[in-house]
Amino acid sequence: MDLFxxxxxxxxxxxxxxxxxxxxxxxxxxxxxxxxxxRIAYLVExxxxxxxxxxxxxxxxxxxxxxxxISSLIxxxxxxxxGTFHATCVRILRRDIDLIGYDKSFAIYDYADSEKLMKxxxxxxxxxxTLLNLRLKEIRSMLSAIGRKKDSLITPxxxxxxxxDNYNEKQIAAAYKSYQRKLKKANALDFDDIIFKxxxxxxxxxxxxxxxxxxxxxxxxxxxxxxxTAQYExxxxxxxxxxxLCVVGDDDQSIYGWRGANIENIRNFxxxxxxSQVIKLEQNYRSTKTIxxxxxxxxxxxxxxxxxxLWTENPEGEKIHLHRADTDIMEAEFVKDxxxxxxxxxxxxxxxxxxxxxxxxxxxxxxxFFKNGLPYxxxxxxxxxxxxxxxxxxxxxxxxxxxxxxxxxKRIINVPKRGIGTTSVQKISxxxxxxxxxxxxxxxxxxxxxxxxxxxxxxxxxxxxxxSEQVLPVSEIILKVIHDSGLIEEIKSxxxxxNNSEERIKNIEELxxxxxxxxxxxxxxxxxxxxxxxxxxxxIDNYNENDDATVLMTVHSAKGLEFKTxxxxxxxxxxxxAARALNAEDDEQLEEERRLCYVAITRAREKxxxxxxxxxxxxxxxxSNNPSLFLKEIPSELTLSVxxxxxxxxxSPNQISTRESRQNVEKIFSKKPEVFNFKPPVSKKxxxxxxxxxxxxxxxxxxxxxxxxxxxxxxEIIIYFNNETFTGEKKFLSSVAKLEKR
DNA sequence: CCTACTACGCTTTTT
DNA sequence: GCGTAGTAGG
Numbered sequence: 030m031d032l033f034x035x036x037x038x039x040x041x042x043x044x045x046x047x048x049x050x051x052x053x054x055x056x057x058x059x060x061x062x063x064x065x066x067x068r069i070a071y072l073v074e075x076x077x078x079x080x081x082x083x084x085x086x087x088x089x090x091x092x093x094x095x096x097x098x099i100s101s102l103i104x105x106x107x108x109x110x111x112g113t114f115h116a117t118c119v120r121i122l123r124r125d126i127d128l129i130g131y132d133k134s135f136a137i138y139d140y141a142d143s144e145k146l147m148k149x150x151x152x153x154x155x156x157x158x159t160l161l162n163l164r165l166k167e168i169r170s171m172l173s174a175i176g177r178k179k180d181s182l183i184t185p186x187x188x189x190x191x192x193x194d195n196y197n198e199k200q201i202a203a204a205y206k207s208y209q210r211k212l213k214k215a216n217a218l219d220f221d222d223i224i225f226k227x228x229x230x231x232x233x234x235x236x237x238x239x240x241x242x243x244x245x246x247x248x249x250x251x252x253x254x255x256x257x258t259a260q261y262e263x264x265x266x267x268x269x270x271x272x273x274l275c276v277v278g279d280d281d282q283s284i285y286g287w288r289g290a291n292i293e294n295i296r297n298f299x300x301x302x303x304x305s306q307v308i309k310l311e312q313n314y315r316s317t318k319t320i321x322x323x324x325x326x327x328x329x330x331x332x333x334x335x336x337x338x339l340w341t342e343n344p345e346g347e348k349i350h351l352h353r354a355d356t357d358i359m360e361a362e363f364v365k366d367x368x369x370x371x372x373x374x375x376x377x378x379x380x381x382x383x384x385x386x387x388x389x390x391x392x393x394x395x396x397x398f399f400k401n402g403l404p405y406x407x408x409x410x411x412x413x414x415x416x417x418x419x420x421x422x423x424x425x426x427x428x429x430x431x432x433x434x435x436x437x438x439k440r441i442i443n444v445p446k447r448g449i450g451t452t453s454v455q456k457i458s459x460x461x462x463x464x465x466x467x468x469x470x471x472x473x474x475x476x477x478x479x480x481x482x483x484x485x486x487x488x489x490x491x492x493x494x495x496x497s498e499q500v501l502p503v504s505e506i507i508l509k510v511i512h513d514s515g516l517i518e519e520i521k522s523x524x525x526x527x528n529n530s531e532e533r534i535k536n537i538e539e540l541x542x543x544x545x546x547x548x549x550x551x552x553x554x555x556x557x558x559x560x561x562x563x564x565x566x567x568x569i570d571n572y573n574e575n576d577d578a579t580v581l582m583t584v585h586s587a588k589g590l591e592f593k594t595x596x597x598x599x600x601x602x603x604x605x606x607a608a609r610a611l612n613a614e615d616d617e618q619l620e621e622e623r624r625l626c627y628v629a630i631t632r633a634r635e636k637x638x639x640x641x642x643x644x645x646x647x648x649x650x651x652x653s654n655n656p657s658l659f660l661k662e663i664p665s666e667l668t669l670s671v672x673x674x675x676x677x678x679x680x681s682p683n684q685i686s687t688r689e690s691r692q693n694v695e696k697i698f699s700k701k702p703e704v705f706n707f708k709p710p711v712s713k714k715x716x717x718x719x720x721x722x723x724x725x726x727x728x729x730x731x732x733x734x735x736x737x738x739x740x741x742x743x744x745e746i747i748i749y750f751n752n753e754t755f756t757g758e759k760k761f762l763s764s765v766a767k768l769e770k771r
Numbered sequence: 772c773c774t775a776c777t778a779c780g781c782t783t784t785t786t
Numbered sequence: 787g788c789g790t791a792g793t794a795g796g
Contacts, residue, residue, distance in 0.1 A: 087786065115786055140785080165780080165791085220786060255786095287784065387783050392787095409785085443772095450772045567786060585784045607783050625784080648781060649787055 032067050043308045044068045050302035051275040056339040057631035058315025058591065061277055065249060066095060070102035072247055079109040081246040083267065086113055087255055089570040091589060114260055115565050118227040125237055129230050134431045134557060136217040137564035141415065142436050143219045147172050150208045175205045179221035180257040180289030182228060185209055216433040224259045231266045242270035253278030257289040274302065280335050281328050284585060284625045296335060313339045315591055317346025319667050320637050324630040327662045331620045348669040350638045357645035361397040363672060364596050367638065368403060368579060378404050380593035381579040384629050386605040390598060391581050408582035409568050418520065418533040419540055423563065425510045428469065429497050430556045435468040445519035447485040503559045504544035511537060584629045595633035600641040601654035626659045
């Protein structure tokens with residue numbers, strides 16, 4: 030077949046530019062994947078063996094798609110390395126990680142595992158001092174701080190050096206060091222380690238690096254704007270010998286800055302790689318002119334862009350439909366009504382997608398859809414593999430695979446109940462630390478540790494060892510585990526309140542069939558491979574665009590996808606853009622929100638609905654947000670308000686609508702400027718207080734009422750202070766607090 | 772050692 | 787509003 034027949038001149042140029050570094054700036058809907066797959070096919074046609082080509086993506090779904098499309102173009106593409114960053118690195122590590130001191134059977138810790146481990150780390154580090162107020166928040170912020178270090182290839186040692194006298198940084202360095210020691214002891218890697226350790230392996234062992242850089246004549250990286258420093262270094266190393274590195278990306282779609290992605294990687298490509306070429310793909314084949322113009326208008330408000338303007342030959346299309354609902358519930362009703370009406374006139378449910386800023390927003394949409402029998406799929410939220418019963422089974426498998434996995438051992442030592450409670454676990458844990466052996470290993474000394482009550486622990490040990498010694502297919506291991514351990518029995522016998530034991534059994538059965546499926550696909554499927562695949566799947570990977578169902582997902586998950594009709598919901602300040610970005614000191618975060626908005630708009634092919642609500646329920650409180658500031662960045666001639674409230678999209682005069690006035694308010698109150706725009710809640714019992722009222726408190730001085738919450742006997746008042754005496758929020762009860770109105 | 776209740780904190784986004 | 791972590795009582 031003629032590979033060039035369906036390509037436009039720029040795409041064709043990109044396919045032909047095979048030698049040397051190439052930056053392919055590909056706008057949304059510009060045929061990026063097509064160009065990339067054709068480029069690979071072209072290389073193979075030119076005689077390059079598929080095994081000498083490496084293509085890296087961010088999601089399994091993208092990798093799978095790329096594989097499928099390549100195999101439809103050429104023969105023998107199976108042995109080509111096409112995979113995610115993480116899968117590619119794990120593949121490299123499984124071969125040679127022993128050279129940097131880990132066992133090849135290493136476990137991969139997911140985020141929940143990391144949280145547990147960090148909790149242990151911080152508890153040890155702080156002794157009794159902060160033991161009581163060790164909050165999830167601290168655990169997460171520590172994990173994220175350490176994650177950013179790993180993204181930047183900073184080791185615990187360098188971290189400590191860089192910290193110098195900075196107390197906070199020194200704390201991070203200490204936690205980092207100890208957390209890392211724990212991971213090592215458990216022979217486990219967290220997500221960030223997978224990249225970091227691969228770079229470490231390649232840097233420290235030139236022979237290994239050479240074997241890969243020599244092998245890969247051509248290296249291609251998708252979504253390059255989302256790479257972090259570690260990934261950048263990985264790519265650089267792997268392509269270092271032949272320098273045939275092609276990166277594809279769009280700086281306007283960089284939306285993972287919060288996860289350490291470095292937008293400068295793409296912006297500096299030309300500087301970083303000498304003699305590089307840049308090719309821009311600016312013709313959009315996806316959206317109508319209207320939708321594209323809106324996206325272009327919004328993104329033009331950002332600074333420092335590499336600069337490209339998308340254009341299209343597609344028709345003008347319909348105007349963008351704006352709808353402001355009274356409440357979040359009515360917003361969901363609106364979306365449901367629109368889809369049901371369209372479906373009556375023949376539209377397919379899968380033509381629609383509902384996109385939102387955060388997962389919590391899916392609930393109301395789901396409710397509205399469910400009640401009306403509108404078929405839907407939710408991407409994200411609680412993953413299948415994160416369910417308690419599944420994680421329990423997986424912990425058994427993980428322990429069988431890697432007995433050093435302390436977290437797994439501790440998780441299941443008393444699941445099902447074996448009479449080994451927290452006290453015993455603690456004793457065993459101490460013993461294992463003292464003797465520098467794993468938790469599982471320590472269990473073998475139960476007689477020494479707990480005397481007469483060691484029976485159950487020893488039985489557990491022989492149970493695990495017995496299974497480990499046999500060579501069985503994964504699905505049979507699972508069956509053995511769930512039946513012989515008593516796990517299924519226990520779940521069945523749980524008659525308690527939330528009678529979901531049937532569902533949990535079903536989930537476990539589902540896991541068994543996933544294992545069977547896995548065995549079909551992989552001839553000699555090992556336990557390690559099965560666990561690895563599970564650890565590295567994202568929810569989006571299971572999304573099947575052939576199901577006739579409307580899909581609900583976050584804008585982040587939607588990147589790379591397209592739909593005939595898109596609903597962007599919750600288009601409000603504090604939500605989209607997120608409050609955090611809106612109140613940030615610099616513009617960086619707001620610009621990322623704007624890119625996110627750009628991604629959202631450009632998902633639509635023909636029709637775009639943008640909705641918001643005048644009031645919504647946000648964790649127990651009714652809040653009232655202004656329409657998103659991005660709404661004003663869409664030229665009004667492209668939009669049309671729909672629904673009852675005709676003028677609803679106009680900003681009311683008392684609302685802060687410009688950047689300048691927002692900043693002015695911020696000068697007076699450095700935080701959360703929008704609290705003043707809350708309308709008084711419809712309420713009888715709150716008496717004389719309203720949100721936004723200025724009040725004076727004896728101790729804290731003047732402040733502003735931020736939130737009111739009625740309990741059965743009293744009214745809770747949250748006041749925001751910012752004066753000489755005090756800055757921050759305080760909670761009061763209206764009957765107790767002495768407040769003066771100002 | 773286990774169960775049941777309460778209180779608290781959470782909401783960005785996830786490979 | 788909801789889920790979970792922490793605590794008190796059996």
